[in-house]
Amino acid sequence: MGQGYFVTGTDTGIGKTTVSCALLRALAAQGHKVIGMKPIAAGVENGKWHxxxxxxxxxxxxxxxxxxxPYAFDPPISPHLAAQQAGREIDLAVIQQAYQTLSAQADRVVVEGVGGFLVPVNQHQTGADLARALNLPVILVVGMRLGCLNHALLAAQAIKIAGLTLAGWVANCIDPQMLAVAENIATLQQRLDGSLLGVVLFDSEMDLQESARLLDLVTL
Incomplete structure (x- = not known):
């Protein structure tokens, strides 16, 4: 049975997919068999969930x-609302079974969450319940922009309350105009329990192999 990681973010649109793919590339470069999983996708474009x-x-x-x-919905809205519109309900047991099947085929499975850590996934459960159901160490993607300190610390607190381990975090520099980036990263290094795995630079031309080389997976 392979080791898994649950990738969450300080918000939606914060770079979870970029970081998840970079993690997969970096783990594959170490010789691992790797699979990326997106249990819930919301937002189709040109017939594809990118x-x-x-x-x-x-x-x-x-x-x-x-x-x-296992679950894909057309509108780019909260998963519990997208599921309601489709006349469905997201069942975490279905996702657990899908993860177990994938884990039996790979050394590492990188599970990308949906939205932020506490986004509702059905009438009673959130992304935190999904991470807890899979019982995986969490990697937090911090979108480096004004307000990120509060968002990152709140997310880390929620991860701890859920009884999960913050295995590490990635600083994703999504705002090229952000002031005091290095100082903000240093502040988070002092205050977050997990290790800084890397800083992904804001560069629309950077490919995943380059992003993967920016990650340090020694602590994972």
Missing amino acids: DVEQLLAASNVNVTRQQIN
């Missing part, structure tokens, strides 16, 4: 879209 496509492309084990993505 997060799912990117994770599939970054995996080096032959799996299908349906295997890595």
